[in-house]
Amino acid sequence: MxxxxxxxxxxxxxxxxxxxxxxxxxxxxxxxxxxxxxxxxxxxxxxxxxxxxxxxxxxxxxxxxxxxxxxxxxxxxxxxxxxxxxxxxxxxxxxxxxxxxxxxxxxxxxxxxxxxxxxxxxxxxxxPVNAHTATRALDLLGLEAGQTLAITGAGGAVGGFTLELARERGLKVVGLASARDEEFVTSRDAVYVPRSDDPVGALRAVAPEGVDAMVDAAAIGPQMVGTVKDGGAFASLTPPKTPEPERGIEVHRVHMHSDGAELSRLAALVDRGRLTxxxxxxxxxxxxxxxxxxxxxxxxxxxxxxxx
CATH class of the missing domain: 3.90.180.10 (Medium-chain alcohol dehydrogenases, catalytic domain)
Known part of the structure; x- marks a missing residue:
């Protein structure tokens, strides 16, 4: 072959x-x-x-x-x-x-x-892999419906799935993304934040008290922990860009593993029009x-x- x-x-x-x-x-x-x-x-x-x-x-x-x-x-x-x-x-x-x-x-x-x-x-x-990764990140963060999640790269491969799966869990989402992704982000009931040279400041402008958790799908790096409330949670997809814990924030490195049962649930969301x-x-x-x-x-x- x-x-x-x-x-x-x-x-x-x-x-x-x-x-x-x-x-x-x-x-x-x-x-x-x-x-x-x-x-x-x-x-x-x-x-x-x-x-x-x-x-x-x-x-x-x-x-x-x-x-x-x-x-x-x-x-x-x-x-x-x-x-x-x-x-x-x-x-x-x-x-x-x-x-x-x-x-x-x-x-x-x-x-x-x-x-x-x-x-x-x-x-x-x-x-498979990107949706699994998004699911794993959300599971590690352990947020409850109504809490606020920020996602960098919210229009990207993992970030987009994370945004849509967060919606399924009843989370409020703030998505940092490029201008061409604005429609994708806003059409999924998320607050759009344009990418800039000051991503922490841009996110703080719409969430002055900080967010409950962050998924750094764009691998911007440790500075993004500055957007998270004391005692919140942070998920990193790229180990070299993972911040050190501070202010009681739990920091997670996301490692994806195969899971046929979970993949079946994700496929069902595709068929329901909930995953793009x-x-x-x-x-x-x-x-x-x-x-x-x-x-x-x-x-x-x-x-x-x-x-x-």
Whole structure:
């Protein structure tokens, strides 16, 4: 089968389409015929070799965390999935090193969910990892309905899901985003704050007493803890940009893990029109390097999705 991988770390040019054996599902596993696999910022970091001992040199790495497709085969003991079923899935890549950017991928059945029925499989590939990440951030913050959450990058991939999922929990949301995201933010009943050189001041202007919690989806950094009330909570998605605890504020580093049951609930929200899936562009495997270059430049709204 064909897969997108690297045989040595480097720039986007290190990516190549390789031929590898079709994997076989073991007990409790499912083989997916991949329809689409999203490209993540993690892929860029891993490809460049910036993970140090977390990612030692190997003969081949295939990247990708998100996948959508159809069940191709199931291993012994798998119930709830059968060949032909449309699914979405997450590979816990750091643990398994199993990449989804391949024609077929084998994952534990517990990492799968039925795909949303109201969108095509290409769109569905935009759901798993970023929506899981948003859910994990909100769970860690532990806010109650009526409390106020601020989100940086509220129009972005994780920030947008966080905004919509916060609405489902009855939270008041203040979204910091670029001007082109204003309509997205306000149409979801959030207060829009334009991005500026003084993000703390801009947020304090609309929430003078501070917010109950912050999700720093844009990775602005430690300064954003200044927007949070004493005793509040802060969720960081990028460890180097995580602030130290102060003023009784709980600081959380968000780590996403696969959860098929949660993914099923998220897919149901898509079907109810409560979560918005955004695909910026589909890219064939052979142009994976260009996808990495586009993502590195930034400014993209929606996922870049590789198609076998």
């Amino acid at each position: 064909r897969a997108v991988g690297i045989t040595s770390f480097g720039g986007p040019e290190a990516l190549t389409v390789v031929d590898v054996p079709v994997p076989e599902p073991a007990a409790g596993q499912v083989r997916i015929k991949v329809a689409a696999a999203a490209v993540a910022n993690f892929d860029l970091v891993a490809r460049a070799g910036w993970l140090g001992p977390m990612l030692p040199a190997a003969p081949l790495y295939v990247f990708g965390w998100d996948a959508s497709g159809t069940v191709d085969a199931v291993g012994p003991g798998v119930v709830g999935f059968a060949p032909g079923d449309p699914v979405v899935a997450v590979s816990d890549w750091l643990d398994t090193k199993v990449g989804t950017q391949a024609e077929y991928v084998v994952l534990d059945a517990a990492a799968l969910a039925a795909a949303p029925s109201t969108v095509d499989l290409t769109e569905a590939a935009a759901l 899936l955004r695909v910026h562009q589909t890219v064939p495997f052979e142009q994976a390097a260009q996808a990495h270059e586009m993502l590195a430049k930034g400014g993209i709204r929606g996922r870049l999705v590789l198609i076998p």
